[in-house]
Amino acid sequence: xxxxLIRFSEIAIKGAKTRKRFTNIxxxxxxxxxxxxxxxxxxxxxxxxxxxxxxxxxxxxxxNIVASCIPGVVSTSIVHKTxxxxxxxxxxxxxxxxxxxxxxxxxxxxxxxxxxxxFSSIEFAANIGSFIYDSFPEGKLKVDLTNPEYxxxxxxxxxxxxxxxxxxxxxxGIPAGSQGNVLVLISEEEEDLSNILQxxxxxxxxxxxxxxxxxEYSESFLQHLKWLIKLQPVLKKKxxxxxxxxxxxxxxxxxxxxxxxxxxxxALTAKMFETYTSLFPVKIPLFVPHLxxxxxxxxxxxxxxxxx
Numbered sequence: 263x264x265x266x267l268i269r270f271s272e273i274a275i276k277g278a279k280t281r282k283r284f285t286n287i288x289x290x291x292x293x294x295x296x297x298x299x300x301x302x303x304x305x306x307x308x309x310x311x312x313x314x315x316x317x318x319x320x321x322x323x324x325x326n327i328v329a330s331c332i333p334g335v336v337s338t339s340i341v342h343k344t345x346x347x348x349x350x351x352x353x354x355x356x357x358x359x360x361x362x363x364x365x366x367x368x369x370x371x372x373x374x375x376x377x378x379x380x381f382s383s384i385e386f387a388a389n390i391g392s393f394i395y396d397s398f399p400e401g402k403l404k405v406d407l408t409n410p411e412y413x414x415x416x417x418x419x420x421x422x423x424x425x426x427x428x429x430x431x432x433x434x435g436i437p438a439g440s441q442g443n444v445l446v447l448i449s450e451e452e453e454d455l456s457n458i459l460q461x462x463x464x465x466x467x468x469x470x471x472x473x474x475x476x477x478e479y480s481e482s483f484l485q486h487l488k489w490l491i492k493l494q495p496v497l498k499k500k501x502x503x504x505x506x507x508x509x510x511x512x513x514x515x516x517x518x519x520x521x522x523x524x525x526x527x528x529a530l531t532a533k534m535f536e537t538y539t540s541l542f543p544v545k546i547p548l549f550v551p552h553l554x555x556x557x558x559x560x561x562x563x564x565x566x567x568x569x570x
Contacts, residue, residue, distance in 0.1 A: 263343045266325045267417065267424050268292075268314040271336040271434040285309060287437040288334045292316070294495045295331060296324060299570050310419060312376065315343075325430060330564040331493060333463045335432035341417070341424040346379070351416070352393050354425055359414060360397055362427065368406035369394065370413050377420040390416065433561065435463030439496045442466065443525040444549065447516070447538075449473040450483050453531040453552045455562060458490045460551040461529055467496045469523050470504040471516055473534075486562075489569045513541050520546070 273284045289307055292314070296302040305318035318324045321340050329338045342358060344350045363369050371394070373387040381389075391405055394414070417424040444466040448454040458468045470487065472479075479487075487504070497503040505519050520528060527547035530538060535550045542548060 263317070264321050265341055265343050265424075266316040266318065266321055266328065267339045267341045267426065268316065268328060268335055269337045269432075270312060270314075271334055271432065272436050273334055274312055284334065284437050284440055285314075287440050288332070289314060291334075291438050291495060292328060292332055295327060295493065298495075298498075299492065300327065313417070313419070315424075327568055329430040329432045331433070331568055332438070333433045333435040333465070334437040336434055337429045337432050339415070339424075339426040339429050341426040344423050344425065346418055346421055346423050348389065348393075351390065351423055351425065355390070355394065355414070356397070359425070359427060360394070363394060363403070363412050363414070364398060366403070366411040368404045368410045368412070370405065370407050370410035371416065372413055373416045373418065375418045377418070379418070383418075386416070386418070390414070433463050433565075436465040438462060438465065438494055439467050440465035441526075443469055443523050444527050444529050445469050445471055445516070445520045445523065445525045446529040447471050447473060447531075447534055448487070449531075449534070450479050451531045451533060453557060455483070455486055455490065456557040456559075457529050457531065457551050458487075459558065459562060459565065460555055461549070462490065462494065467494055468529075469497070469500070469519070469525065471519055472504065472506045474507070476506045485569065486566050489566065492570075493565075513538075517542075 273281055273288065276284060289309060293307060296305060302318065302320055302324065305316055305324065308315040316324055325338050325340050328335055342354045344354055371387040371391040373383040375383045395403055395405060413427065415426050441464060444461050446458055446461065446468050448470055461468050470491065491497050491503050507515065527549050528542065529549040529551065532550055532552055535548065539548060
C-alpha cells in the first residue's frame with residue numbers, strides 16, 4: 263500500500279500536552295486544505311504519534327500540497343507500507359526499487375526504528391543491504407555508507423515498515439493558527455507576502471491591514487495575498503480578514519482593528535518600522551521578520567504554485 267508519510271518539525275520537541283494539541287491542529291489543518299481547498303475526499307489520516315500517515319488515491323498531489331502549503335511539517339515522503347517481515351520488505355524492494363538502484367553505482371540503506379524489536383537498526387539495514395547487493399551480478403554495485411548515489415530508507419514503527427527513497431522538504435515551523443492573531447501591515451513592498459508567510463509558519467493567524475486602497479495593488483499581488491489568507495481556516499470564518507482603508511490610514515484605525523481582533527502583535531516591513539515604531543503604544547509588540555529572516559522566494563514560489 264502506498265501512502266504519504268509526514269514528519270513533524272518543532273512539534274516533536276514539545277511536551278506531551280502541547281505536542282498533542284499541536285498534532286491535532288496540524289491534522290485538522292491538513293484535512294481543511296485537502297478537502298475544502300482541493301476537494302480531495304478519498305483520503306484517510308492516521309496519527310502515528312511522531313508521524314502522520316495519509317492514505318489516498320492522490321498520493322503525489324497530497325504529498326506536494328502538504329509539503330508546500332502546511333506549516334509544522336519538516337518533510338514528506340510517498341512510501342510503501344508493509345509489515346516488518348523481511349520477505350515482504352524484499353518483495354516490495356524487488357518490485358519497486360531494484361530497477362532504480364541498478365542504475366546507480368553505490369547505494370546505502372538507512373533504517374530508523376520505533377518500538378521493541380529483536381533486531382537493531384544497523385543489523386536490519388545490513389540484512390536488507392545484503393539482499394539488494396546479492397540481487398545484482400557481482401561487482402555491479404557497491405555499498406557506500408558515506409556518499410552513496412542512492413539511499414533506500416526504512417522507517418520501522420512497531421509492526422509496520424515504511425519504505426521510500428525520497429524526501430520532500432516541508433515548510434517547517436509550527437501548525438497554522440496555534441498562536442493567535444497578528445495584524446500585518448501591507449503596502450505591496452517586496453517583504454509583504456514573505457512577512458505573512460513567516461508568521462503563518464510560526465502559527466499566527468495573519469489578519470491584514472492595508473495602508474492603501476485595494477485598487478492600487480497589482481492583480482498578481484492580490485491573488486497571492488488572498489491565497490495566503492485562504493490557506494488559514496480561522497481566517498475563513500472571519501467576516502473581514504483584509505482591511506482596506508476608505509481614506510488614508512491613521513494609527514487610530516490600525517489600533518481599532520488590532521483591538522477588535524484581539525491581536526497579540528503587529529507585523530510590518532523594515533521600511534514601515536522606521537515610520538511607525540514611535541507612533542504605536544509601547545505595550546504592542548512589533549514584529550519585523552526580515553530584520554532577522556531573508557525573503558524565502560523559493561517557498562513563496564512553491565506555495566503560490568498551488569493556488570486554487
